[in-house]
Amino acid sequence: MAIKIEGGTVQETPHIPVLYREVIEAFAHCKEGIIVDCTMGYGGHSSLLLENNPALSLIGIDQDPTAIAFSTKRLEPFAERVEIRQGRFSEVAKEAMSQKGEKICGILADIGVSSxxxxxxxxxxxxxxxxxxxxxxxxxxxxxxxxxxxxxxxxxxxxxxxxxxxxxxxxxxxxxxxxxxxxxxxxxxxxxxxxxxxxxxxxxxxxxxxxxxxxxxDELGELTRLLDAIESSGIRRLCVAIITFHSLEDRIVKNRFSKWAKNCICLDDAMRCTCGNNHAIGKVITKKPLSAAEDELRANSRSRSAKLRIFEIRRD
Structure with a gap:
């Protein structure tokens, strides 16, 4: 079926990508560069991001050969701007960040099983x-x-x-x-x-x-290793958007984003700051996670558990 949505068209998709409007908005300021879709799946988010950002390129990652085959065909209209890689997203994303460096402006991960x-x-x-x-x-x-x-x-x-x-x-x-x-x-x-x-x-x-x-x-391990790779990448300007579906995943993302936003890393019982108070690598964009609007919940019941957190890396 083809699904008409605000901001783009999801063509012949076997499922509706969750929080699609919020994902588009999260990367709206990425006018050029590369977005890494760590969990490409069946190309829902990827196709919308490419359609809404004509100057952007995308690296899509998935370990499922069925998803790779489907998305390769689905993203054919954007072929010159798309590179699809197969493997575990923590490993492939780390490799991509090492290869592309500052050309990467965004990281998207939709954690969990696809519809x-x-x-x-x-x-x-x-x-x-x-x-x-x-x-x-x-x-x-x-x-x-x-x-x-x-x-x-x-x-x-x-x-x-x-x-x-x-x-x-x-x-x-x-x-x-x-x-x-x-x-x-x-x-x-x-x-x-x-x-x-x-x-x-x-x-x-x-x-x-x-x-x-x-x-x-090893879903929680994969998520943790992805966050480790982003943290150690050294990329100076990067939007990180992660969708989770249960409290364990959300807690990992929330805690890591809080750590990234923290200037002082001294122990809580320290009498005074001795760390330099300059360890933050950016800021949390979503103080509370974004969830699906009522119309999306009506159209896609599987979106009810989805939570989106966004972090903006700004390393000086």
Whole structure:
């Protein structure tokens, strides 16, 4: 389907990019240079940024070969301004920043699984899937099957508590170990469904699936390594916009942006400042994260959890 939106047209897209207006606005001042879309997916944000900024170029990154193939075709109208690279975004973005340096004016990352990956049951991301996979890169070694069927009960409990914030993580882990092996996400969901809290807007098994997916793809580690790469890049002028979908990701981004904006890095109990009070590398643009407007929520229910934080690097 083709989707008409303010500021551009998303052509033949399998999903609607979240916070599309806010992303366009975040990079509106980037009149020339390169934007690195760390999580290109199916090209929704990338196509809008290129359409709205005729002087910009873009490096699109994704580890999913299906997304690469789709976006390569989708971004053909902007071919002379687009370079698509496959790999883990923390590694490829670091390489791009080293190669392009000050030519890069923006970094965009939309953290998490894409809508099409969720909808493709053979990928094993959905609780209705007949497989147990969840790999964003189908060639990666670790899949959800290994996590669910091979991890110890204590390891599963830790993952469920830390990545899914599952309140009864011990009981869920105990049930998984007692009833495994599992061959599908649907089978796993049915086995733990009775243990999950009811009455929320999300499916009761969602948090468990989220925790396993984060472990499989090392999503929090990837996000942290991307922020490390941006921090150490030395690029003097850079807009960083990151979309997250749950509190763990958002907390990582919030804390890192706060660190980047802090001039004094002395210990809290220091009697006086001895660090020079000049360590800030820019400023936080969004004091509170941006969320979807009512019309977007009506059009795309998956945008309800999305939060966008923006930081402007200005190194003197």
């Amino acid at each position: 099409l990956q969720l909808d493709q049951r053979e990928r094993g991301f959905s609780y209705e899937s007949d497989t147990l996979d969840m790999r964003m890169n189908p060639n990666a070694s670790l899949s959800a099957a290994e996590v669910v069927n091979d991890y110890s009960q204590s390891a599963l409990e830790t993952i469920l508590r830390e990545y899914g914030e599952v309140n009864n993580a011990r009981k869920v882990a105990e049930t998984i170990v007692a009833r495994r092996p599992f061959g599908s996400a649907k089978e796993l969901s049915n086995a733990i469904f009775h243990l999950m809290p009811k009455g929320k807007k999300i499916h009761p098994s969602t948090l468990v699936m989220q925790a396993i997916r984060i472990e499989v793809n």
